[in-house]
């Protein structure tokens with residue numbers, strides 16, 4: 001056992017000066033104000049980088065299996081997994097292991113899953129986005145529209161199997177849409193075409209079939225039937241001519257965005273109309289009873305033209321690759337007028353609260369890679385917006401951790417801090433159950449499948465990235 005004494009120092013009001021100081025800070029040099037009675041515990045500096053055999057010592061664990069904090073724990077990580085978790089006095093740290101000090105004040109939570117992203121391609125630039133995700137605590141992603149028809153994106157990147165430093169990936173096949181769609185995949189016009197593509201995508205190893213707005217009802221029905229036969233789940237939009245009730249009845253497992261609710265429940269079949277609350281509640285009860293998941297993507301749906309400008313001006317926009325910048329500014333979704341955005345936001349809040357109150361199932365997703373949603377950074381905006389729309393911090397964080405794992409049937413593998421689960425972890429200086437922004441602002445570092453990197457390490461990497469983009 002390590003000696004646990006001497007951890008705290010009385011450092012008065014000098015939070016900014018000594019926040020990262022080591023335990024042996026010489027307190028006698030402090031000015032008189034330091035004698036005042038505010039206790040500021042020292043946060044021990046963390047190693048920049050450790051690849052295996054790591055002990056998080058005296059951390060408050062937020063396991064995310066329930067709304068609770070396990071105080072003063074030690075967590076051992078070996079071979080990409082959490083191998084021990086228990087009270088700090090009960091866990092022996094093996095000789096030679098790296099120690100990351102929690103100092104009895106830091107919080108350890110599972111890595112986040114962004115369940116709606118668009119990597120767009122597998123170019124060198126798109127691969128660089130992986131580090132931006134992980135730097136922000138995103139250790140799992142779900143690609144929502146694979147553009148690579150020959151191999152799955154995941155295999156071509158080798159992320160899940162190899163030691164490549166990127167988030168664990170789930171991948172949906174190329175989106176299936178009817179004639180007139182905006183995307184670069186062929187329109188699915190007939191039931192035969194729909195069935196053939198489902199079979200093809202299932203055989204290629206995609207995790208999901210993605211459906212989109214303009215599918216004809218009979219083609220959608222054929223896709224659903226074939227997907228059930230192939231054993232591949234279907235996710236995506238609510239096709240306009242199919243409607244929310246039919247999508248739920250057909251067994252679509254996840255609904256992206258809330259537009260399907262608004263089309264069904266608004267007075268003018270739009271996201272800005274007046275919602276009929278009875279209809280919203282009925283639909284929320286329907287989806288809850290069916291166990292349908294939702295990925296609200298609040299931020300992108302209510303992005304105003306003003307917010308777009310703010311995003312472009314933000315310091316972290318330097319980490320957006322030239323190809324992604326070009327994509328953002330070239331095409332659709334430049335944001336909506338602020339007044340319209342407010343109406344959409346209000347409607348999204350109504351639907352979100354109805355779904356939550358009905359006991360519906362929620363995932364966290366951003367649409368990163370589309371519509372000015374930056375990889376990694378955008379997940380913090382989405383968390384804040386989920387809370388502003390009416391979720392508790394726990395509910396919002398759960399959507400991006402335990403719920404994501406439950407959705408893909410991997411609750412024993414990730415999404416919680418449990419012995420045996422994958423060591424995808426975020427260490428924070430503050431409690432994220434109090435404020436979700438702490439996941440953005442108080443990060444000490446991130447562990448990706450057992451590999452620890454400090455916030456300073458990521459800062460270096462992101463600086464190098466910006467330089468490589470000429471920013």
Ligand SMILES: [Zn+2]
Nearest residue numbers: 116144367370
């Ligand atoms: Zn999307």
